[in-house]
Amino acid sequence: MAMPKHARDGWLLSIPALILLAFGAAGPLLIVFIYAFLEPGDFSGVVWNFTTEAWFRVFFERDIFDGTVSMADAHLTIFWRSVKLSLLTTLITFLIGFPMAWFIATQPPNRRPAWLFLITIPFWTNLLIRTFAILEVLRNQGLLNSFLLWLGVIDQPLQILYTDNAVLIGMAYVYLPLMVLPLFAAIDRFDFRLIEASYDLYASRWQVLRRIILPITRPGIVAGSILVFVPSLGAYVTPRILGGGKNMMVGNFIELQFGQGRNWPLGAALSMLLLVIVLVALLAYVRVTSGSERRDA
């Protein structure tokens, strides 16, 4: 017996967790991976013949009549839009969320739970209902347009609904709590005396923010950004309702392949690609944010 008893017991005890991981996480992922290399069935499902056709179709398209191959521009557009909207969502939630989190963290401790509760209320509400509420605000005869018309800022209703902007507004609203909570946790741990110390050492307000506050709360910023960016990239309900049928994001496009498109392997290949993009983004994030401090004024 090479292993000490407690180590062996520890390994045995983790078996239920390993089984759960294998069936719950690794298994489905493996199925998606395998499907991406199979032929589509006539109506749905897959035919068990190995082919890389699905991967080919992710990036290229063949003309139905003469078989000429060209780049699958539509797919790239959808991926690009997804990445762009997700990055913008992350940026917007950060710009709104940081002052919010700062405000809550600087409240007297007995008032903080109330503020945090208010922030998380949307969480306890069904996503569909929240999204329809946003739709109600944004539509041509909705709250926003009525208000702007009443103010006299505009004389025609703005077409916001069914545009990328509507999707952006919706996603920023839905994912804001995911940004605020980790930011709050980071700012709550922040030693506010450091602000006084940096003023004392001739820093301006802007330098205090950039050189002291942002670097020290960075773990919260990274966590919040990941928590917003990743689900934004795979968002399905929000772009479907607020973006209409035209402004698809990857999530909608994948759903299309498993539904009307009846091309499960293509859907699976797109899913794998989405996963790769997320992983690359995460790695890039980790690399950028764990980089050493450089001296720049």
Next chain:
Amino acid sequence: MTQETAVEAIAAARHYGTGSTAVKALDEVSISIRKGEFFTLLGPSGCGKTTLLRLIAGFETPTSGQILLSGKDITHIPPNERRVNTVFQSYALFPHLTVARNIAFGLEMLGRPNAEIDNRVKEMLALVQMEQMAERKPAMLSGGQQQRVALARALAPAPEVLLLDEPLSALDLKLRKEMQLELKRLQTKTGITFVFVTHDQEEALTMSDRIGVMKSGKLLQVGGPRDIYNAPVNRFVADFIGETNFLKGQLANGQVTLATGETLPLPDATGSGEVTLAIRPEQIRIAPDGPITAKLKQTVYFGTDTHCHLALADGSEIVARLQSPPSGETGLQEGETLRIAPVQGAVQILQED
């Protein structure tokens, strides 16, 4: 030492709240701190010493009055435009920056050229003997090391005045003694005006050129350590700085009649009426012809000296501190009746506060 003024407070007051509920953290204090001196603000917590320091640093604005730096009114100048740096009680080192970058911070903010910053950081690291630690993060340093970095960081921009807010209070006794000497050495070497805040009277006595004793937002006495210790202006100062025995009595014709009925000649004393006398424990001798009778209740051995708790005829208690003889035995028996006398010139007549 020149008599030029480094920092001046003119009737500086800081109130918290308004109206009748206002708390006067600082009550119209005027003080003048000379260039190049080690000045200590000493007092119990809540006496306003830290508030005064924060007014000089610029973290707070006085409710009324003025703060001058080298004769210039800086009352409404923000802290980042004052050539004043602070060593904080909590050190407030930047946790994400290395020791060297912490020290460089002030110079970087002043926009100094990189070459100059590098040289100055090296110089500061050498000054506080932390060259080996330059690339460490503050979390990897001991309390004493963090203290040194905080000092180096505040000294690096060569401020006109360095403010130190109870910087030694978090250190253990031995390290604190070491740092006291170190601080004094740094102050002498750099020639920068130090304004040091503490509640520890021993710290104040050992390091300062001058001490300002504060209580309840007021400055009670300013003077050199010897003046403060040997000639306290009132009972509070006498009691706060070191240990003191207080005796009440009636002064008349150059002698004081104590509550015990005994008389103590004080040829230099003028005036008459009720007075409080202050006598330091180490200034009391056992003398067969001493004017006061006392019963020895208890002796406590402290190594260098022995504390004798004595009961006077009226029941009041005083402490005499006798230097321990080489054997360690004073030869005194508890319960013994002794005659004691204060050393010539050691009796202070105090104003009541």
